[in-house]
Amino acid sequence: MKTNTCSVSFSINGEKKTFATRPDEKLLDLLRREGYKGTKYGCGQGTCGACTVIMDGRAVYACLLYAMQAEGRKVRTIESMGTYDKPAPIQQELVAAGAVQCGYCIPGIIMSATALMETEKDISDEVAKEYMDGNLCRCTGYEKIWVALRRTLDRAAAEPKKKASKGGKK
């Protein structure tokens, strides 16, 4: 049977775009073909988390989604995060903690951490670990990644208090 070509439209990092695709093309393959190469191909079977992107606010494996499943959704990749000159807090803390060794897992780790921070309030260690349970790192043994994440969460938790106290002084 002939495989049809088709198109899929979705928001990618805030931009609405339409892509030519095939019904059986994986979202990961489409993203990388279109230049979003920060999203990594790791295991290709939904285990390692290197391909994690955020779809409608939820962390998902791009290797286990057909591109057509993204129709009308909002997809965010690592390219939507901080830059080399202006890294996001989680990126700063990962570097400061020495958590980036080969770096291959890091885009996925950052996207899972971002989904956590944007979804949950008053984040306990248990909830944080639940959000991160789908990301593997074969370099660091996780301890440094965990330290970086916890520091980022603590920073974020302290942020409103700082703002509130500044507001109070005025």
Added chain:
Amino acid sequence: MKLCEFIRPATLAQARASLRKLGPKGMPLAGGTALHFMPGKTPVSAVDLTGLALSYIRQKGNFFEIGAATPLSDIQRYRSPRWAMHEICRRISTHQIRNVSTIGGNICRVFPWADLPVVLLAMNARMVIYSGKAKEMGADEYFSSQPARLFRNGDLLTAVKIPVLKAQHGFGSVKATRNAAAFSMVTIAALLELKDGRIAAARVAAGSAIPFPKRLRSVEAALLGKEPSSETFRAAAALAGTDAKWCKQEGMSAEYVAGLAEVSIVDALERAAEFARGRTA
């Protein structure tokens, strides 16, 4: 599995009509995670069910009704005083999979390691199937063999109804794994009803270490009328071999798996009894 077409029906009737027309060349798709691992060289047409408003959880009378396309992470996060489904859902696979994989996908085609059929058997859940009109089927009939048999003619699972636990009811589940995201080695679920300090009703189900999930009826029978004590639970669990032939698994002999299953049954019953006592108090 290769896809050659992606169909987005607007209604259940359209979805069913497409699947009936396509026959074995059609494949319903909700989360779609399992499709990537299914064998088959012949391309199939995916019929996307995610646009049919089948993702919801609501309490209706004596049941919680879960839409078939509800992601596991929504079930994990849902809370209600008489709700126990989150316990097993948080143990299924990884965060990213739970965000996509649906309850319907987990139980329309049952893989040997699936946890939800075990829980739904113990909970005495009811499945709502659309065949032009809605009909209900109890868990015992639904899981009597591979449920995919029910959907060959285009019929669709639309919802799962979980009985609301009453004050004297208790539920417990245990999933034994090598690590957090691994497939289950043994999954056990137990529902107990206590009355006057004794077990008035029991449903105990097992999965993963047997070819297909099933109830452990000898274990259930051994519990009836007894006090919910550790001794009662251990004696009942020892009968599990009458109901199930435990299979050896990678790195584990059948004897080891049988021992693991017995311990897991006792743990699940202890949890169910604790739950029930908490409700009674």
